[in-house]
Amino acid sequence: MTSRTLRPSIILGLTTFLLTAAIRFLSLNGFPNDHFVHLGLARQIVLGDLPVRDFQDPGRPLMYGPSVVAQLLLGQTLFSEAVLIALAFGLAATITAAVVLRLTASIPLAVGAIAFEVLIFPRTYSYPKLLLYAAAFLLFDRYVERPTRGRFAAMVTLVAVAFLVRHDHGVFLCIGGSLTAALASAGDGAVRVKRAATFIAYVAVLLLPYFVYVHAAEGLWLYIRTAIAFSRREASHSVHVWPNLVGPDAAYAVLVYLFYALPLIAVAVARRYVPQSSPRIVPIAVVALLIDASFIRDPLMTRVPDAIVPAVILGAWLTAQAQAGKRRAVVLSAWLAIIATAAWATMEVGDTREELDRMGVRGVSELGQRFAERSHQLRARFDPNQMPSDTIPRMRPFLAYLDRCTADTDRLLTAGFLPEVPYYAHRGFAGGQNVFMYGYFDSSENQLQVVERLRSQQVPFVLIPSDYAKDLEEDFPIVNSYVVQRYTPLMTVDIHERLSIAVLVERARAPISRDRETGWPCFR
Numbered sequence: 001m002t003s004r005t006l007r008p009s010i011i012l013g014l015t016t017f018l019l020t021a022a023i024r025f026l027s028l029n030g031f032p033n034d035h036f037v038h039l040g041l042a043r044q045i046v047l048g049d050l051p052v053r054d055f056q057d058p059g060r061p062l063m064y065g066p067s068v069v070a071q072l073l074l075g076q077t078l079f080s081e082a083v084l085i086a087l088a089f090g091l092a093a094t095i096t097a098a099v100v101l102r103l104t105a106s107i108p109l110a111v112g113a114i115a116f117e118v119l120i121f122p123r124t125y126s127y128p129k130l131l132l133y134a135a136a137f138l139l140f141d142r143y144v145e146r147p148t149r150g151r152f153a154a155m156v157t158l159v160a161v162a163f164l165v166r167h168d169h170g171v172f173l174c175i176g177g178s179l180t181a182a183l184a185s186a187g188d189g190a191v192r193v194k195r196a197a198t199f200i201a202y203v204a205v206l207l208l209p210y211f212v213y214v215h216a217a218e219g220l221w222l223y224i225r226t227a228i229a230f231s232r233r234e235a236s237h238s239v240h241v242w243p244n245l246v247g248p249d250a251a252y253a254v255l256v257y258l259f260y261a262l263p264l265i266a267v268a269v270a271r272r273y274v275p276q277s278s279p280r281i282v283p284i285a286v287v288a289l290l291i292d293a294s295f296i297r298d299p300l301m302t303r304v305p306d307a308i309v310p311a312v313i314l315g316a317w318l319t320a321q322a323q324a325g326k327r328r329a330v331v332l333s334a335w336l337a338i339i340a341t342a343a344w345a346t347m348e349v350g351d352t353r354e355e356l357d358r359m360g361v362r363g364v365s366e367l368g369q370r371f372a373e374r375s376h377q378l379r380a381r382f383d384p385n386q387m388p389s390d391t392i393p394r395m396r397p398f399l400a401y402l403d404r405c406t407a408d409t410d411r412l413l414t415a416g417f418l419p420e421v422p423y424y425a426h427r428g429f430a431g432g433q434n435v436f437m438y439g440y441f442d443s444s445e446n447q448l449q450v451v452e453r454l455r456s457q458q459v460p461f462v463l464i465p466s467d468y469a470k471d472l473e474e475d476f477p478i479v480n481s482y483v484v485q486r487y488t489p490l491m492t493v494d495i496h497e498r499l500s501i502a503v504l505v506e507r508a509r510a511p512i513s514r515d516r517e518t519g520w521p522c523f524r
Contacts, residue, residue, distance in 0.1 A: 008107055009098070009101055009107070012097055012101075012107055012110060012111070013094045013097060013098065016090070016093050016094045016097050016114050017090040017091060017093070017094045018090065019090075020086075020089055020090040020092075020093040020094075020114070020118050021086040021087055021089065021090030022086070022367075022371075023118060023356070023359065024085060024086040024089045024090070025082055025083070025085075025086035025371070025374060026358075026359040026360070026361065026370055026371065026374055027121070027355045027356065027358045027359050028082050028085070028086075028124070028358075028374065028378070028386075029358045029385060029386070030385065030386045030387050030388055031078065031081070031124055031386070031388050032123060032124065032125075032388060033388040033389045033391075033417075033419060033420045034123070034125060034419075035081075035123075035124050035125045035388070036388060036419035036420040036423050037125075037419045037434070037435065038060065038063050038064055038067065038125060039067055039081060039419075039423060040419045040420075040422055040423050040429060040434050041055065041057070041063075041064045041434070042064040042065075042067035042068045042071065043071070043076070043422070043423055043428070044428055044429065045064055045068045046068055046071050046072065046076065047428045049428070049432075050217070051064070052213070052214055052217045052218050052223065053217035053218070054432055054453070055429075055432035055433065055434075056226070056432055056433045056441050056446065056449075058226075058227070058230045058440075059166060059167040059168075059227050059230070060164075060165060060166045060167075061164050061210070062161060062164035062165045063128065063165050063166060066084055066088070067080075067081060067084060070083060070084040075379075076426075077378060077379045077380075077381070078378045078379075078386060079375055079378035079379045082374075082378045085124050085127055088127040088128075088130075088131050089118075089122075089127055089130065089131075091131060092117070092127065092130035092131040092134050092309070093114050093117055093118055093130075095131070095134040095135050095138050096113055096114060096117055096130075096134045096309055096312065096313065097110040097111075097113065097114050098138055099134060099137050099138050099141060099313050100113045100312070100313055100316045100317075102138075102141050102145075103141065103277075103280065103281075103313065103316065103317045103320070104316055104317060104319075104320040106316075106320060109316040109319055109320060110316070112312075112316065112319075112339075113312040113313065113315070113316045114312075116308065116311075116312045116315075116342070116343070116346050117130065117308050117309065117312050119346055119347060119350050119352045120304075120305040120308050120346045120349055120350035120352075121305065121350040121351065121352065121355045122305035122306055122308065123302055123305070123306075126305065126306050128165050128166065128169065129169075129291075129295065129306045129307075129309075130306075130308065130309050132158070132161075132162045132165060132169055132173070133169075133173070133287065133291070133309045133310060134309050135158060136155075136158055136159070136162065136173045136176065136177070136287075137284050137287075137309070137310070137313060139151065139154050139155045139158055140155065140176060140177065140180040140280075140283050140284070141280055142154075143155055143180055143181070143184055144180060144183070144184045144279045144280050147181075147184045147185070152181065152199070153202075155177045155180065155181070155199070156177070156199060156202045156203050156206065157206065158173070158177075159173045159174045159177050159203050160203050160206035160207055163203070163207060164207075164210060167227065168231075168294060170203075170207075172287055172290040172291060172294070173287065174199075174200060174203055175286060175287065175290065176283040176284070176286060176287040176290075177199055177203075177283075178196035178197075178199040178200050179196065179282065179283045179286055180279065180283040181195045181196050181198070181199040182195050182196040183278065183279035183282060183283065184279050218449075222445055225443070226441060226443065226446060229439070229441075229443065230440060230441070232439075233438075233439030233440055240293070240296065240297050240298075241256075241296070241297065241298045241300055242256070243256055243300060245257075249300070250345075251344070251345040251348035251349050252300040252301075252304055252345070252349060254341055254342060254344075254345035255304050255311075255342065255345050255346065255349060256292075256296055256300070256304060258311070258338070258342055258345075259288070259292050259296065259304075259307050259311045260289070260292050262285075262288065262310075262311055262314040262315055262318065263284070263285035263286070263288040263289050263292075263310065263314055264285070264289075265314075265318060266281050266284075266285050266314045266317060266318055267281065267282055267285045269318065269321055270282065273321065274321065277317075281314070281317065284310055284313060284314060285310075285314060287310060288307070288310035288311065288314060291306075291307045291310060292307050295307045300349075301349070304349055305349065305350060315339070315342070318335070319335060319339070322335045381424065382396060382424070388420045389420060390495055390496055390499075391418065391420065391421065391495050391499075391501070392420060392421070392424050394493055394494070394495045394496075395421060395424070395493055395495075395501070397518070398491075398493060398503065399424060399425050401515060401517070401518055401520060402425050402427065402461075403426075404515060404517075404522065405515050405520070405521070405522035405523055405524060406427070406460055406461075406523055406524060407458070407523070407524050408426065408427070409458060410427060410458045410459070410460055410523070411427055411428045411429060411430035411457050411458060411459050412425060412427050412428075412429055412430060412459070412461055412462075412463060413429070413430040413431055413454065413459050413461070413462040413463070413483070414429055414430075414434060414436075414462075414463045415436045415462065415463065415464040415465070415468060415469075415471075415472045415476075415479075415483075416435075416436055416437065416464065416465040416467065416468025416469075416471060416472070417435055417436075417437055417465070417468060418434075418463060418465060418501070419434050419435065421463060422434065430453070430454055430457050430459040431450035431451070431453050431454045431457070431459075431479070432449065432450060432453045433446075433450050436468065436471060436472055436475075436476055436479070437468065437471055437475075438471050438474075438475045439475075442475045442476055444478060447476055447477075447478035447479050448478060450476075450478075450479050451478060451479060451482050454482060459506065460505060460506050460509055460523055461487075461490070461503055461504065461505055461506070462483050462487050462503075462504040463501055463502070463503055463504075464501065464502045464504065465495075465499060465500075465501050465502075466499055466500045466501070466502070467498070467499055469502070483504065486506060486507055486508065487504035487505060487506055487507060488504060488505060488507050489502060489503075489504055489505075490503045490504060490505040490520060491503050491520070505520075505521065509521075509523060511523055512524060
């Protein structure tokens with residue numbers, strides 16, 4: 001990048017970062033309860049637990065790290081998580097813009113790519129899927145530009161980090177990184193294969209300490225078996241979908257087929273017309289196809305935005321090639337029609353108008369007030385504008401009872417899927433497992449681990465949602481037997497007509513007194 005374009009690119013980067021972060025922060029109107037799966041695990045680490053050793057980790061040990069740091073620095077409220085999410089999306093958009101600038105030298109194309117990435121509004125917990133891949137593509141391109149040892153080491157390190165954030169991220173980016181190392185190497189096929197193998201070997205070396213830790217904490221074989229079972233269940237739980245181009249899923253269909261087509265078109269164009277760009281484009285295209293096959297599943301409304309980063313990068317590069325092609329007028333006109341259709345689909349899938357309306361900003365003069373209001377909401381424990389589900393408002397009397405009658409060190413055993421409840425209760429989840437659903441950590445070894453942990457913890461209450469009661473009985477018989485023997489019904493909370501939560505209390509625990517407001521046993 002020349003000095004002439006350096007200053008505009010810096011301005012673009014800063015503007016992108018601040019504007020994206022502001023949009024994500026101000027449009028936040030309640031984290032989805034899925035977000036509390038990893039946020040609850042982050043809270044466990046703040047309480048002193050460690051992944052694998054103290055709680056089940058589905059192959060995402062570093063996913064919790066940023067949330068842990070945010071809570072330690074900014075406090076244990078949703079405000080800290082909101083700041084983290086806003087900054088992460090802002091950084092992801094900025095890095096995406098940098099990659100597009102490197103590939104096209106066009107600020108308008110970089111702005112367009114950013115617009116697509118921001119306005120599709122990925123779910124809050126999807127920020128690693130944008131940030132990691134954007135950063136990886138930047139490092140890939142830098143290595144192709146000048147393949148030094150330092151840049152090779154940077155790629156290796158990022159891939160190892162991605163693996164620890166979520167194992168499939170590491171696998172996909174390791175494929176992309178090894179391909180980058182091979183294509184950027186001078187020499188014959190044997191030299192390139194050796195370079196790719198070296199890349200993979202260095203990634204494995206960096207990950208070796210983690211696997212040593214896993215073996216000491218749980219046993220490597222059990223960890224691998226659990227991870228495989230978890231992946232199979234995830235795959236069966238959310239199947240791949242090819243939506244219909246006509247009907248209510250038309251917007252999703254446009255993006256799904258476009259996301260698959262872009263890497264294929266990009267590789268074809270690079271190999272035939274600009275072969276010097278193949279080392280830069282092919283690894284991104286290969287990773288894009290891996291992402292599409294893995295991320296784009298049912299339900300499409302939450303999954304399609306996850307594949308946005310490679311799509312906008314490849315789309316911007318193809319636009320630049322269309323502008324420079326021999327049949328520029330015809331090709332560019334057709335391509336602009338595709339871009340316009342993609343823009344419509346993006347705003348439909350991202351529900352962009354509603355998301356922007358949630359910001360409530362009618363002018364620049366209102367920005368300060370809106371930031372203050374949103375910050376106040378996120379710092380409050382039960383602000384109605386930030387509720388993740390119907391469960392928490394209905395559970396508030398029980399949560400207030402926990403504040404009065406249990407110790408901060410007491411834990412809750414939450415059967416089924418209630419990841420937000422321990423977080424709002426300001427209590428750790430018990431047994432080292434916060435989700436009890438068919439196919440997830442239900443092996444006899446995993447269940448025995450849960451029971452062993454329960455025996456060493458203070459767990460006065462068990463919460464069983466009605467929609468998962470059969471899962472506990474049929475798929476977790478060892479855990480269910482422990483619960484039946486030691487707990488007795490206390491009360492039931494009706495959430496709505498299709499959902500209630502049964503609260504069970506420990507039989508053997510003698511109450512110190514009775515709660516004046518509810519008449520339930522007090523244990524402190």
